[in-house]
Amino acid sequence: MTETNLSLEAALARVKLPLALTWAGLWLERITRAFWPVWTILLGLFAALAFGLQDILPLWADWAGLAACGLGVVWSLIAGGMRFRRPGHDEVLDRLDARLPGRPLAALRDHQAIGAADGESVAVWRTHIERMTERAAQARPVAPDLRLSARDPLALRYVTLIAAILALLFGNVGRVIGVQDLAPGPGAALAAGPAWEGWIQPPAYTGKPSLYLNDITRDGFSLPVGSHVILRLYGKQGALKVTQDLSAPAPTEPETKPTGPASTDPSAPAQNFDIARSGTLAIEGPGGRSWKITVIPDGTPSVKFLGTATRRASGEMHQRFAAHDDYGVTTGRARISLDTGALDRRYGLAVKPEKRDPIVLDLPMPISGDRTKFDETLIENLSKDAWANLPVEMTLSVEDAAGHITTTAPHQMVLPGRRFFEPLAAAVIEMRRDLLWSRANGKRTAQILRAITNKPEGFIRNESAYLLLRITLRRLERANEEGLTKEVRDEIAESLWQVAVQIEDGDLSNALERLRRAQDRLSEAIRNGASKDEIASLMDELNKALRDYMRQLAQQQQNNPDKQSAENQQSLKITGDQLQQMLDRLQQLMEQGRMAEAQQLLDQLSRMMENMRVAQGQNGMPIPGQQQMQGLADTxxxxxxxxxxxxxxxxxxxxGQGQQPGEGDMGMGERPDQPGQGMQPGQGQQGQGGDAQALADRQRALRDQLRRQAQQGLPGAGTPEGKAGREALDRAGRAMDRAEQALRNNDMAGALDRQAEAMDALREGMRNLGRAMARNDPQQGQQGGNSDQAMGGQGRDPLGRQTGETGRMGTDRSLLQGEDIYRRAQELLKELRRRSGDQSRPEVERDYLKRLLEPF
Structure with missing residues (x-):
């Protein structure tokens, strides 16, 4: 044996394991490339059988599929055998050697062709062989190339593999084993004799399990109506026969139809039908059996009102109801229509009403738990609806999973809505109702609103509400001349709602005025027969106003102990000791329904308040200029x-399009920190598409308002800060004039620039005037009466939070503590439920909101 052969054998001995693994990988690679269609077909067949495809297809289709799979496997084996080549020893060496630098295994198989007699040449050759041997020892196994993308571009091997895995997890392997039962002729089935299998699947909504008929030994049992029967007959056709009278409709119920097809051939191998009535099911023949099946009818759901609808102080309707169904209620609706027979057709309601669709609300369903029997509360705020506080008829309907619907008899009621106790606000709301009732009331509504706003001095104290009401009036008059459309009518109705809310809620900063207002509203509520919830809300408002009033009196006494008169001290003592007792007595009388005595006690409380004064500044005097600064902040x-x-x-x-529904803005009088005042999103004088002239009118009214405020004695007269503040306000007025002109020319970009200048000048003027106030009243500055406070809340950020002590935004104070957390969570949950039941919202949004509510 030559030296080269010895070196090669030594090298191969050192790479025996890598060589063996490479050889196995080469076998796997060639088998995979040659026979991958075989196991692809077998995996697909396994998945189809495990998922029960053979039970769905007719028998001929089952056998056709099996034959096609068999032919495919045979063809794949033949074609694969023709393509397959057994890997040889040299091929393995070449694959392993190709991954080594310099191909050392090939070098070890070489022989020295020349210089064999030269000693130096032989020494070089030996050195070369030793190096190649060392390199060969570094060999590592070569992984097989199993990529089949070129041969299987559709990745069918992966599809069938995933299907087979899913079949193992969710299918039935026993169906694969029992595939021989498909044999229609002589075979295993005939050898074993005729056989049968049967299943009964109750409707899914009943929650009842499926039944395997072969395991039922009793002669009779009960099933829900609509249960699905599946029967399979094996063996020679005709040896077994199925007889049943379950799927045929009962003679007394001609409208009942079976939901599943029933086979007309009683000896057919596969039979399926739905149970529609009580009867007998029998399998006649060897090993046959019969059962007496009693159908459990699916009862219709029921729903009823629990008491009458109640109204919260905010106008929110609460209507309790109870529902019941044997398997559970799926959905429910509340339908509200106008009760024209009980309506008092006077004034604006005398004309023929415009046609309005009934109000349809989704009934709240239990998010979790049993729906077979439950009671819930329908909560909805319909205060802005045209039928609010008018007689209506409400009907409730519920539906179960079987499609049965039950509707209650009409329930007569007054549609709950927010009540306005301020006479002016109530008048505006009545005009809004008449306008929504029919556009024919447009001229009458405009006449009454013009009469209301004719001489507002001392009558309409809310200036921003007055301005908005006048703008709305002009809009209505113009629409009456041009033709009042539904869109414009709805915008005007929204503006009137905002006016009424501003007038009712007000924006009073004086504690005594708030207290008087709370007393007036409570007195009006007592006279109008308000509900307990509304009176409770007004009592809370009165208590808060009284606490603020007492706090200011106590602060006055603390700040000016030497100058506090004996009369005021006695008043303070009476207020602290006796006023709360009077309030407790007042609430007790109202809870007992003794409204006349409650009104007398409230009048006595009002007279007592007249003898008391609120100290807002030093020495019991108001802070000079504070009211003017508040007006500038509103502007x-x-x-x-x-x-x-x-x-x-x-x-x-x-x-290139008008304003879309839902696009909002803040109208005149709306505060960033007090949502709900002013114009609401998507509502306004302008309407969709824009009305530059209406905006110009509003800009001119705002300019006039600023001019009047500048003439009412601004603080800081004679001081450098006061002079600088007045100059800044003059610049703001001139910028407003230029903004108005730009709006009339439909130059929105120019108007925005001028309005920005006006706002900057207004802020600068208010800062200077605030410094002047602080200089004139050092005590006010020490007690937190800084310029920001004088600016009427300008020290708050857009979310209504107080700015930090050093001018930074935000606060270290925890925004939600204690009960606020749960109150806010309850409000958010209530809002989610309201929106999820709003029929006008998109279905996608409502589904999303319902998914949010599922954890709750």
Whole structure:
């Protein structure tokens, strides 16, 4: 044996394991490439049988599929055998050697061709052989190349593999083993004799399990109506026969139809039908059996009202109801229609009403738990609806999973809505109701609103509400001349709602005025027969106002102990000791229904309040200029809302379309920290598409308002800060004039620039005037009466939070503590439920909201 052969054998001995693994990988690679269709077909067949495809297809289709799979396997084996080549020893060496640098295994098989007699040449050759031997020892196994993408571009091997895995997890392997039962002729089935199998599947909504008929030994049992029967007959056709009278409709119920097809051939191998009535099921023949099946009818659901609808102080309707069904209620609806027979057709309701669709609300269903028997509360705020506080008829309907629907008899009621106790607010709401009742009331509504706003001095104390009411009035009069459309009518109705809310809730900063207002509203509620919930809400308002009033009296006494008169001290003592007792007595009388005595006690409390004074500044005097600063703050907020509206109009012009529903803005009088005042999103004088002239009118009204405020004695007269503040307000007025002109020219971009200048000048003027107030009243500055406070809350961020002590935004105070957390969570949950039941919202949004509610 030559030296080269010895070196090669030594090298192969050192790489024996890598060589063996490479050889096995080469075998696997060639088998995979040659026979991959075989196991692809077998895996697909396994998955189909495990999932029971043979039970769905007719018998001929089953055998056709099996034959096709068999032929495919045979063809794949033949074709694979022709393609397959057994890997040889040299091929393994070449594959392993190809991965080594310099191909050392090939070098070890070489022989020295020349120089064999030269000693130096032989020494070089030996050195070369030793190096190649060392390199060969570094060999590592070569992984097989199992990529089949070129041969299987559709990745069928992966599809069948995944299907087989799913079949193992969710299928029935026993169906694969029992595939021989498909034999229609002589075979295993005939050798064993005729056989049968049967299953009964009750409807899914009943929650009852499936039954295997072969395991049922009793002669009779009960099943829900609509249960699905599956029968399989094996062996020679005709040896077994099925007889049943379950799927045929009963003679007394001609409308009942079976939901599943029943085989007309009683000896057919596969039979399926639904149970529609009580009867007998029998399998006649060897090993046959019969059962007496009693059908359990699916009862219709029931629903009823629990008491009458109640109204919360905010106008929210609460209507309790109870529902029942043997298997559970799936959905429910509340339908509200106008009760024209019980309606008092006077004044604005005398004309023929416009046609309105009934109000349809989704009944709340239990998110978790049993729905067979439950009671819930329908909560909805319909205060803005045209039928609010009018007689209506409500019907409730529920539906079960079988499609049975039950509807209650009409329930007559007054549709709960928010009540307005301020006479002016109630009048505005009545005009809004008449306008929604019919557009024919447009002229009458405009006449009454013009009469209301004719001489507002001393009558309409809320200036922003007055301005908005006048703008709305002009809009209504113009629409009456041009033709009042539904869209414009709805916008005007929304504006009237905001006016009424501003008038009812007010924006009073004086504690005594708030207290008087709370007393007046409570007195009006007593006279109008308000509900307990409304009176409780007004009592809470009165208590809060009284606490604020007492706090200011105590602060006055603490700050000016030497100058506090004996009369005020006695008043304070009476207020602290006796007023709370009077309030407790007042609440007790109202809870007992003794409204006349409650009214007398409330009048006595009002007279007592007249003898008391609130000290807001030093020595019991009001802080000079505070009211003017509050007015300037309101003007700034209104200018911000107007600028926002102009910006949205500019966006709509750029998009080439009008304002879409839901696009909001803040109208005049709306505060960023007090949502709900002013114009609501998507509502306003402008309407969809924009109305530059209406915005210009509002800008002019705002300019006039600023001029009047500048003439009412601003603080800081004669001081450098006061002079600088007045100059800044003059610049703001001139910027407002230029903004108005730009709006009339439909130059929205220019108007936005001028409005920004006006707001900057207003802020600068208010800062200077606030410094002047702080200089004139050092005590006020020590007690937190800084310029920000004088600016009427300008020290708050857009979310209504107080700014930090050093001017930074935010606060270290915890925003939600104690009960606030649960109150806010309850409010959010209530809002989610309300929106999920809103039929006007998109189905996708309602489904999302319902999924949010599922954990709760």
């Amino acid at each position: 700034l907020r209104q200018q911000q809302g107007l600028s926002d509206r102009a910006f949205r109009n500019l966006q709509n012009q750029g998009q």
